[in-house]
Amino acid sequence: MVDKKITVMSEDKNGRNQTFKVGNGYLNREQLSQSIKNGNHPNYHVRNINGLDTPVSNPDKFSGNNLG
DSSP: OOOOOEEEEEEOTTOOEEEEEETTEEEEHHHHHHHHHTTSOTTEEEEEETTEEEEEEOOOSOSTTSOO
8 A cells, every 4th residue: 555645746737637647756647547547546546537547636624634
């Protein structure tokens, strides 16, 4: 289990998150989606939004840990 802090680094022109900083490395949306599906980030899950796998944080009462 990796479960490192995930920060959005870039978005496309439509506002979809594209690049993420995960710990000391960087992943694109597809790579992070697969890593989440592999169980490496238990505080996140993947949603299919407009036909694309999209990493999202699990709902909780804290807004500071949301991807955005």
